[in-house]
Amino acid sequence: MVWFSNEEIAQWINEDAPLVDLTSHLLGIEAQYCELTVTTRLPTCLTLTEEAARLFEQLGADTVFCELSGRQVDAGTEILKVTGRGDALHRGWKVAMNLLETGCGVATATADMVAAVQQAGEIPLLVTRKHAPGMKKQLLKAVLSGGAYPHRLGLSETVLIFDNHLNVIGGREALPAAIRGMKAAACEKKITVECDHLPQAIQAAEAGADAIQFDKVPVGDLTLWCKSLKASFPTLSVLIAGGIRRDNVEAYAASGVDGIVLSSLYHAKPADLGVSIQRLD
Template identity: 30%
Template sequence: MLTGEIEKFVEEDQVYLDIASSIVPSKKVNAVIFTKQDCTIAGVEEVKSIFDYFGIEYSSSFTDGDNVGSGETIFRLYSEAASILCAERIILNFLGHLSGIATMTRSCVSRIENISSAKIACTRKTVPGIRRFEKAAVVAGGGDPHRFSLSDMVMIKDNHIKLMGLEEAIVAARKHSSFVQKVEVEVESEQDAVTAVELGADIIMLDNMDPGLIIRTLQTLKRKGLRDSVIIEASGGIHQGNLEEYAKTGVDVISMGSLVYDAGWIDVSLEILTDTI
């Protein structure tokens, strides 16, 4: 985590004087950070950067992606009491939020591992300013980060098609994109999926299709000899409750905004233990 990023988080939490932290005795203390529930941990490297910024000594045997049991100590800390108190909420927010995403992702990956080889991917539905941390948490949980920004690939979505038409949009995308960029096209019908592949799309996103329509679309692509030339992604309205149905369709990627926006926070706490001179 960059120093500038940390300073923004500190500024948000400590706009003016933190009187509560300023009145505690000037002494060094030991503290622990522990989880109150089973989880897949994420945010370890981010909080290490925050510890370094505040001059807090720390030790931990965990790395992102490790499974942590309820009650286990994630970090042991030693520092001035005021420094620990100033950093506490920022640290716990990152660990709780990112571990929640990693835990949700791990659950989804595990749910389909005996059904499909499809990748579980997140989307750009992230909290502004912390996307890279949230996507790193998805990776920690065994998922795929998908694209980080609009420049990672050329994605033609429904509104592009409304403005230009499917064929014109794909032709223009091919003309203006670099050879290193893939072109992905969002489609909502079987025929548009076929057309997109025939026009040279590298990836087609079957958007808001139910599993039955996805299966029929894949069968049509196979019959036309087009299935093996394209990556097929299912997206839209997919969650833990219907994930297995989509996994059984045979798609290559299942993208889920719910990995981030439906992920509950993990309950993580910090406790000061004993004073040390």
């Protein structure tokens, strides 16, 4: 579960309407009792529905029903219904829709990509931290709802050595001593090294790396390299990142890698949802 505090949800509301919903006020609909319904227009993988319901509840509305995150629903499915004062529903309307459309778009694209990967085997789809600042929790829940996993939740969580690190410590020749020291200091952590080609990967594996992350390698080369590395280093994990798309992800999943790393899902097309607010007499 990804948990959002009441304070976080209140910030979303206050960002859009910090003082008053002027239109609702001038129309005099503040005290009118209404019903708001959110409906899918296309097949959708749901996420952040619970947070959308809580958003309206903070505004004083009541949740009639809320479909759960992670559900795959057909077009025309009602996924959220709330009742309350007209000003409360109008104040939360766009905030909730922006939250749902963005999140469900990511979740739906993720679920589609996961399904493609599973055609080749049980290979995890790992989504990076390359997202807009301030969106980590919302996007994390979206990719989890779609069936993917986080690659790195942050720099404090995992050890991944890039070329820019190597440039500072003296190049790849410094890897053996560096990895020995890192494993001694962080004995519960695995060490991953980014590599561009097979000789770099062999050198990193011999230096004690637990995993190799290749970047932007053609699938044909990757297939041969995975076979070679697995034969020489049976416990080595191999990841592929960069250039992974919906039209090639199945081929990469069949290459022999242990995981597929990508960030493009964060730029998925928003979900197509409709909202209706009706007066209840």
